[in-house]
Amino acid sequence: MVDYNDKSTFSTASGQSLQYVVLQVTLKEKFMGTGSGNLTELEAVINEQAAKGYRLHTIATSNGGSKGMLGGDRIQATLVFEKL
16 A cells, blocks of 8 residues: 655655656756766756665657757757656
């Protein structure tokens, strides 16, 4: 039986302890140059869910568009975590 009151196992998205959790993270490209300026945020999301007993099952990315000249592109990372 799942203890929904145990906040240490709550998913970030729903606030419940579920078998699968789906999260979406927006990564912004660096202002100048190439590469993501916030991969540490993606790492933090993955490690937070791992600490709650989930493993990364699937990750998919898509281009989220640009803010315009020198604004940096947005990349959407969709992550599916599975409860261990």
